[in-house]
Amino acid sequence: MSSRYIRVIVADDHPAVALGVSYELGLDPAIDVIGCAENSTDLIARLETQHCDVVVSDYTMPGGKYGDGLGLIALLRRRYPALRVAVLTMIDNPTLIRALLAYENLCVLSKSDSTSHIINAVHAMYQGRTYYSPTIKDMIVNQAFALGRARLTKREAEIVRLFCAGATVTEISQMSHRSVQTVSSQKRSAMRKLGIERDADLIKYGADAAQIQAGDGGLSMIPRMDERVWNRV
Numbered sequence: 154m155s156s157r158y159i160r161v162i163v164a165d166d167h168p169a170v171a172l173g174v175s176y177e178l179g180l181d182p183a184i185d186v187i188g189c190a191e192n193s194t195d196l197i198a199r200l201e202t203q204h205c206d207v208v209v210s211d212y213t214m215p216g217g218k219y220g221d222g223l224g225l226i227a228l229l230r231r232r233y234p235a236l237r238v239a240v241l242t243m244i245d246n247p248t249l250i251r252a253l254l255a256y257e258n259l260c261v262l263s264k265s266d267s268t269s270h271i272i273n274a275v276h277a278m279y280q281g282r283t284y285y286s287p288t289i290k291d292m293i294v295n296q297a298f299a300l301g302r303a304r305l306t307k308r309e310a311e312i313v314r315l316f317c318a319g320a321t322v323t324e325i326s327q328m329s330h331r332s333v334q335t336v337s338s339q340k341r342s343a344m345r346k347l348g349i350e351r352d353a354d355l356i357k358y359g360a361d362a363a364q365i366q367a368g369d370g371g372l373s374m375i376p377r378m379d380e381r382v383w384n385r386v
């Protein structure tokens with residue numbers, strides 16, 4: 154096939170699963186499945202002899218010389234830093250998911266989600282973007298929310314709640330009887346603690362989080378965003 158196709162290797166210790174994933178990917182005319190691997194030994198051997206853009210690999214794949222799980226991922230990142238890796242998993246452990254997310258050029262997909270996300274992930278990774286299937290994305294949001302909630306002060310949480318509900322910094326200043334500069338500073342502090350850089354991402358964070366609680370008390374539920382909020386993002 155032409156080099157313009159996305160070259161993919163599928164790795165799974167269950168042949169039927171590998172065949173199913175390969176079939177799904179083969180439905181996309183822009184993807185060329187150049188081979189399948191049953192373990193890490195086979196995978197590394199293929200990567201040494203074939204040009205591959207994206208590896209779609211099961212997280213748990215015992216029996217190979219190079220192991221599986223985080224050990225195999227770390228090896229792939231060291232040996233093939235430009236290689237994109239899409240990890241398929243049934244893991245629901247937030248600690249392990251967080252460890253996977255620390256790697257560059259890697260996305261995580263839950264086997265409980267539709268197989269259509271595999272194609273989406275391959276295209277996203279090939280274009281240099283990240284991609285997470287819905288189940289994994291929910292885990293990321295819930296974990297980030299839990300960590301952020303524990304760190305925000307009551308005033309920071311209040312500002313985030315009001316901002317996500319549609320209030321501007323000036324309006325929050327008027328409602329809280331604090332200066333615009335103070336509100337802006339506390340908003341920036343909250344965003345920094347949450348690992349958020351853009352207002353648009355803060356609003357999306359607020360939409361996904363059921364509520365934002367301060368360390369010394371609770372706050373009311375965040376309303377769903379209306380058009381007025383989205384139009385100013």
